[in-house]
Amino acid sequence: MLFSKIIKKVNANILILFFITIIIVIMLSILLKDTFLTIRNFQSMAYQVPEFGLLALAMAIAMMSGGIDLSVIANANLSGILAALVMTNYITPETGEMQVILYIILAIFSALALSSMCGLLNGLLISYLGVPAILATLGTMIFYSGVGMAITEGKGVVGFPDQFLEIGVAKISIFPIPLIIFIIAVVIVSLILSKTPLGQKIYLLGTNPIAARFSGINNDIVLIKTYILTGFLAGMSSVIMISRVNSAKIGYGNTYLLQAILVVVLGGVDPYGGRGKISGVIMGIIILQSLQSGFTLFGFDPYSKRFIWGLMLLLVMVINYVNTKRQEKISKKEKKPIMN
């Protein structure tokens, strides 16, 4: 009785995704007996997931609203560079402990502020100027990388205080701090999408912008809020990224773009907008991260991995298409008796 209640509440697609995740983890554990199912492996996964996961969350929200955000990585890189510059310019070996922490907070705050503003620029281009999301975020991606490159001359900004580096490596019990940040972000974003009017409007806007406009939704404001949120998440990711690698430069995480899109599409978000759940995206992240670890343990070179990600992206989209067609056929069959 309880089981059927659960089945009804949980989306069928999410359930399928859940089983696929379990199967993949089990298969990898069997194939890589001693290396996959270790604390070390899970720990390294737990450290890599948050920075990528926040970017994937950002991409998911942008796609649910019917657009896309190609500039998340450039945004994160640029915000990371700003935070790095704040820290390296104001913190000298002489500054007192309290002051150091204050500067770190200032740096984090400026990264988040800058990333949100970059998101705001995206939102303005897309909503008020009517630029298609692909084009706007393509332009801003090139622009943000350009600004970052011009500031840093291509070199990384290094030399962060130890207290800041703690963010990247410290743990609370067995959970790394980045993972905790990520989980909090996931919970907040899920709540926004499912329980607030903004979330509902995002879904409606993604499904049919014209209908949304005619039902009284201010499309422009919703889009701006969406992309500010996207930018904010990119900023959070940037703080984690630079604290993990102890430097900030343009170009870090470029492979994340394809992977973020893959993960979001895998998780059931419709690239045309309007559908998708965060839980699906999380499972997509788990699947990707497990496969990524598995491939590294197998010894695949980065080129083979790129080939596999590209292939997976295409396969997932084709399967989605076939599935949608099948569902359309089924619902047509159900309609027939009424038509007769």
Add this chain to the structure above:
Amino acid sequence: MFDKILKRNETYLLLIIILYSIVVTCSNKSFMSLENLFDTLRSGTGMMILGIGVLVALLSGGIDVSFTAIAISSGYIAVRTIMVIGIDNLFLAFVISCSIGVFLGAINGIIISYFKLPTLITTLGTLNLFHGLLLTIIGTKSVNAAQMPKCFIKFGSAKLFTITTASGTTYGLSVFVIPLIVVIVLTWFILKYTMLGRGIYAIGNNMESAVRAGINVIKTQLFVYCYIGFLNGIMGVVFVSEVRWVNPVYLVGTELTVIAAVVIGGAKLTGGSGTIFGALLGVGFITLLNSTLVFLGLSSSWMDFFIGFVMIISIGINSYRSILKDRRILSFKL
């Protein structure tokens, strides 16, 4: 008549290019020379050919980011194949390269036209698919000038005509302009004078209306991506001949620059609007920036900044103008 010219995007771009050239010449007299022009033309031809391919994709309402992978795959495989079978013929090189290009383009075309998947994500997938496949199966061995078949090297250094300067050095217009002109004329003819071309514009403007007007969308889209593959194949050979040292990891990564160039040249990403002249101007502008920022004292790190800045301004202005136009004719897109 003047009115129409003033309204067009390409006019402003041309003005900007001329102004920019004047600024650069002021700081470095050697810029405004025929030799420099021929040199820039030689290195920019490849990107122009790619840009025309991107333009055709944009006109049909889609986008193709996998073109660099197709170009490098075709070029590299052509070089290695000729090295293996030993027939040192440039025409054969083109045949091999274009066949592979069309084949890879057809994969794009089939997926997009039959499964109706979003073009950006599909071609993002095929970009990684093709490039990863090339690097995994064919390997990352580079081919340098000594090993390369002579036909490519001769093609790369051949000139249409040479001019000897007073100091005795010769320079000339590279034969690369021949494939470029062929591509331009072919594309222009297809777009303007064939039903296929009209179909491309129709699909890009309004897919629904195109379907109702009887345009065969699947065939047209398939043609678009195969044709782009064909152009990429040509570019592959040109690229290999120009650089004279080919490694499969090259070229991929420059997609965004080419797309930015074509967009700056006035092509709309939503499709249906754009000219070959604009695309050429856009690519010319980017190539100009590439080689001349150094004259202005800015390091190459500033390239992306300027490209991104010009791109945002240009798409901002274009999109805003199109919103104003929509309001004037009382059509509401949203």
